[in-house]
Amino acid sequence: GESVGLHLPTLSVQEGDNSIINCAYSNSASDYFIWYKQESGKGPQFIIDIRSNMDKRQGQRVTVLLNKTVKHLSLQIAATQPGDSAVYFCAENSKAAGNKLTFGGGTRVLVKP
Amino acid sequence: KAGVTQTPRYLIKTRGQQVTLSCSPISGHRSVSWYQQTPGQGLQFLFEYFSETQRNKGNFPGRFSGRQFSNSRSEMNVSTLELGDSALYLCASSLWDSNTEAFFGQGTRLTVV
Secondary structure, eight states: OOOBSOOOOEEEEETTSOEEEEEEOOOTTOOEEEEEEEOTTSOOEEEEEEETTOSEEEOSSEEEEEETTTTEEEEEESSOOGGGOEEEEEEEEOTTTTSOOEEBOOEEEEEEO | OOOOEEEOSEEEEOTTOOEEEEEEOOTTOOEEEEEEEETTTEEEEEEEEETTEEEEEOSOOTTEEEEEOTTSOEEEEEOSOOGGGOEEEEEEEESSSTTSOEEEOOOEEEEEO
């Protein structure tokens, strides 16, 4: 199967601090990107998305940044809370490449009280 | 509005058997995609169904198949189960395709013994 960035790094963050999760994608034709949060025993939960005609999008406490020049995506979480502890996945989609989501390997975020 | 529902939540099967998993998408969503999640390979795309037709397929053997009914509910089947098929099988529903928000169910945890 295909995948993007297959590894599971861990980010430890102090409660109240901001978190930045990074993702490198490989397909320059990708035109839609999504960040998901997955808690233990649950399915991935949609957080925020961004299309390739944008470079920044904000949601509630989250911001996604897209840098198409270096094929990099990041998720910023403001004032990280214990409930933010989970594995975060980026996913990319390209209509030209078959219109199916390709997922990164994920980043585990641990929030320390 | 009900989310994506997958049944059963857990399954234990013996090598060589077959299994059928079910997914009910969000009401009004017409696209259903299936993914396999394992610790070693991450989240990998299996196939996508739209209007009862398989529209896209990942790189899995023919033992993995699926179908979609007129009410958009979908099933996936795995025949001649192998130990390596043990995984979390996730279903995602979208309004149209993977270029729109995709929402996941809780998944079915399949264990092959």
